[in-house]
Amino acid sequence: MQNLDSIGTQIRKLREEAEMPLRKLAALLDIDQSTLSKIERDERRANTQIIEQIAKIFKADKEKLLVAFYSDVVMYEIQDESSFSEILQVAEAKIEYQRTTKKKTK
Amino acid sequence: MQNLDSIGTQIRKLREEAEMPLRKLAALLDIDQSTLSKIERDERRANTQIIEQIAKIFKADKEKLLVAFYSDVVMYEIQDESSFSEILQVAEAKIEYQRTTKKKTK
């Protein structure tokens, strides 16, 4: 089953399992410890660069972390919409369509 | 079947079906005509306020337009991710979970 923990919670769990202080992980990531604290509590957005580094540091599955990250992003965008389920369906269809027609990124 | 046209394309179609010049619709929406031109070509984001007004002006289904709008937003966020399908699944599960536990918006 998929992990429904937020990206922040997942980062915190990885860090605590490794018994690494927040301050030290922040230093490895080259960000302020207050920023990392906020990321772990989902008060600030992480970004893909940070996630990639974290995957390396803790030898975690990068793809799974990215799924957690982006699903959070999507969730925040549409959580208050009653038609959220249809929105996701249509988004998926649009992306699939895009791929079959091989649109280039301008 | 769902309408996979972008929100911009849908707005343009509604306007053209009503044979209303862009300039006039822009005036009704109280935005610059160049802004509307960009929205119709998906060069600028629409917003929910504009969409609600358009639904009223053309007596269109507001919910369907919102689905088009938000699915575009979601698509742009994750279109380059190989795991897009899983991301959407997880996002849906997160939103559903949130609703069963009735989290309040702070």
Next chain:
DNA sequence: TACATTTGGACATATTTTGTCAAGAATAAA
């Protein structure tokens, strides 16, 4: 040509995000 409509680009302003700091709160150790 003349006229109406749409598009493109430049620019200023506004809003949002990000980075940084320092002090306060919480936790653990002595």
Next chain:
DNA sequence: TTTATTCTTGACAAAATATGTCCAAATGTA
């Protein structure tokens, strides 16, 4: 308790994005 360590909070400026506006260029139509 006192001290040390860790984490959180809030304030602030700087950077990055988004938005609003103007107007000339392009396109289309009579």
